[in-house]
Amino acid sequence: MSDFTLPDSQLWCLTKDDDQAAYTTLFRKYYPSLLGYAKSLTDQHGLAADCVQETFMEVWLYRRNLAVPDSVRAYLLAGVRRRIARRLERDRIFRHSRGIEGAEFSFQFTPLDAMISDEETRRQVHQLNSLLNQLPARQREALYLRYHQQLDIDEIARLMQINPQSASNLLHRGIKHIREVWVGELHTFALLVCVYF
Amino acid sequence: MQRESYTTVTQFCDDALFREWVTTGRDNAGWAQWLEANADRQRMAQEARYLILAIGDDTAAATVAETDQALEETWWRIHEQEHRVRPLAGWWRVAAAVLVFAIGLAWYAARQNSGETGIAIRKPSVPAPTEGAIEVFNDSKVARLVNLEDGSTIILQPNGKLSYPRKFAAEKREVHLSGEAFFEVSKNRKRPFLVYTNDIVTEVVGTSFRIKAADDQPEVEVFVKTGEVHVRQIKPKDRNAAENVVLLPNQSVSYVKSRNLFEKPENKDIPKRAIEYLNFDFADAPVGTIFSTLESAYGVTIDYPHDALRDCYLSTSLSDEPLLSKLKIVCESISSGTQFRMEGNHVIVESTGCN
Numbered sequence: 001m002s003d004f005t006l007p008d009s010q011l012w013c014l015t016k017d018d019d020q021a022a023y024t025t026l027f028r029k030y031y032p033s034l035l036g037y038a039k040s041l042t043d044q045h046g047l048a049a050d051c052v053q054e055t056f057m058e059v060w061l062y063r064r065n066l067a068v069p070d071s072v073r074a075y076l077l078a079g080v081r082r083r084i085a086r087r088l089e090r091d092r093i094f095r096h097s098r099g100i101e102g103a104e105f106s107f108q109f110t111p112l113d114a115m116i117s118d119e120e121t122r123r124q125v126h127q128l129n130s131l132l133n134q135l136p137a138r139q140r141e142a143l144y145l146r147y148h149q150q151l152d153i154d155e156i157a158r159l160m161q162i163n164p165q166s167a168s169n170l171l172h173r174g175i176k177h178i179r180e181v182w183v184g185e186l187h188t189f190a191l192l193v194c195v196y197f
Numbered sequence: 198m199q200r201e202s203y204t205t206v207t208q209f210c211d212d213a214l215f216r217e218w219v220t221t222g223r224d225n226a227g228w229a230q231w232l233e234a235n236a237d238r239q240r241m242a243q244e245a246r247y248l249i250l251a252i253g254d255d256t257a258a259a260t261v262a263e264t265d266q267a268l269e270e271t272w273w274r275i276h277e278q279e280h281r282v283r284p285l286a287g288w289w290r291v292a293a294a295v296l297v298f299a300i301g302l303a304w305y306a307a308r309q310n311s312g313e314t315g316i317a318i319r320k321p322s323v324p325a326p327t328e329g330a331i332e333v334f335n336d337s338k339v340a341r342l343v344n345l346e347d348g349s350t351i352i353l354q355p356n357g358k359l360s361y362p363r364k365f366a367a368e369k370r371e372v373h374l375s376g377e378a379f380f381e382v383s384k385n386r387k388r389p390f391l392v393y394t395n396d397i398v399t400e401v402v403g404t405s406f407r408i409k410a411a412d413d414q415p416e417v418e419v420f421v422k423t424g425e426v427h428v429r430q431i432k433p434k435d436r437n438a439a440e441n442v443v444l445l446p447n448q449s450v451s452y453v454k455s456r457n458l459f460e461k462p463e464n465k466d467i468p469k470r471a472i473e474y475l476n477f478d479f480a481d482a483p484v485g486t487i488f489s490t491l492e493s494a495y496g497v498t499i500d501y502p503h504d505a506l507r508d509c510y511l512s513t514s515l516s517d518e519p520l521l522s523k524l525k526i527v528c529e530s531i532s533s534g535t536q537f538r539m540e541g542n543h544v545i546v547e548s549t550g551c552n
Contacts, residue, residue, distance in 0.1 A: 111253055
């Protein structure tokens with residue numbers, strides 16, 4: 001039963017029927033990546049882990065009343081984001097710290113060096129990477145949700161509480177911006193010789 | 198195929214098979230060959246490749262062990278949540294009344310309809326005592342004190358048998374009991390303490406309680422002195438019907454072996470042993486009195502320099518601590534130079550006097 005290959009919807013249905021093994025499988029499958037997202041939203045790592053656990057607790061405690069979500073991943077990510085927002089909001093009121101509006105998505109993209117074999121690719125990729133990491137927080141969050149968490153535009157929109165067009169804009173503006181800067185530099189360095197791989 | 202119509206870098210980036218090829222090298226869609234044949238797309242694909250490599254992939258924020266630790270903690274928190282009792286400050290009278298009513302109701306419900314009670318948090322299995330386990334059988338006529346490696350104390354009554362590992366597992370502390378024993382468990386939220394008897398398992402974080410599980414008796418009794426204790430069957434007939442009883446201080450429960458169910462003990466005034474009712478609260482008490490109280494409660498003898506400690510008085514509350522912690526607190530309170538060591542049931546205190 002602790003079979004990662006079962007589709008999420010089936011694991012969710014089994015969980016609704018009190019199947020602890022199915023619940024455990026979902027937990028093991030999503031905990032690390034949810035924790036990564038949570039840590040990007042707050043630098044209090046204890047709070048991050050706490051919010052991920054509470055999201056999972058809620059799934060078990062209210063399993064009988066929960067509908068099967070279209071995407072379990074998107075559902076869990078939204079739960080984590082909501083909890084962190086709530087906790088930070090509470091802190092903001094009591095301790096005058098910043099709520100989620102002020103909480104910047106702090107995730108830094110790391111280039112996939114393992115798949116780079118030549119110096120030229122490394123130079124280009126690292127240049128792009130530093131441009132990516134300079135993007136505004138919301139654009140970075142949208143790119144992270146799209147390419148690290150594999151969410152689609154509608155899911156990103158629901159999660160970030162914006163309309164799908166805005167989500168799409170965030171993604172495209174981010175990519176467009178770095179491409180413009182990057183291509184500009186390509187011209188400068190006259191590196192348009194296209195040797196493929 | 199769709200890629201024939203790609204006109205933007207983003208379309209390549211959004212193609213799961215393309216991403217797979219770039220990030221893992223697995224070319225299930227024949228991209229290398231396709232780009233050979235579609236030279237006009239090479240620039241675009243190259244740019245998309247750079248982008249994907251620059252974005253990186255989802256690196257795990259937790260190891261397998263960390264994930265399992267978090268899972269364990271989550272089950273524990275779920276368990277706590279399912280049985281939470283919240284007294285309201287200022288409304289304590291009402292709260293107490295509601296609590297008494299609720300406990301009564303819960304009992305009634307549990308007895309009427311065992312099929313709808315809580316779900317056991319884990320399917321409890323009975324791990325056999327592991328190799329290298331220490332077995333203690335008390336064949337004497339008096340209680341015997343057992344100190345565990347984590348600082349917990351167990352008072353094993355005559356004819357009781359206890360087995361426990363030399364060193365507890367990292368994530369939980371498990372002991373096996375037959376007969377009667379009183380437990381004072383050192384607090385460690387991350388390592389639940391589990392007592393297995395033939396039929397039930399009793400789980401705590403840090404607290405004191407008594408279990409009476411003689412093989413020749415029809416019932417197993419659990420009585421709680423301090424803290425919160427969870428008791429459940431080891432082999433429920435139906436896993437959905439597994440009963441899970443939560444006990445608070447001064448509550449007790451009987452497990453009737455023949456009927457596989459929990460009951461309120463018929464005998465409401467179970468004779469208690471000294472250790473079970475003593476509260477170990479001392480106000481300005483002579484150290485000698487404190488030591489003799491500990492001696493009679495734990496069945497140990499304590500050797501201390503009477504003259505040096507004659508005029509030493511202490512105020513302290515030791516109710517929720519295992520014996521070793523109690524001794525440590527008392528010795529530290531006397532003076533920084535006061536030390537103790539244990540030799541079996543014998544405690545030796547060395548001191549030059551109090552501050």
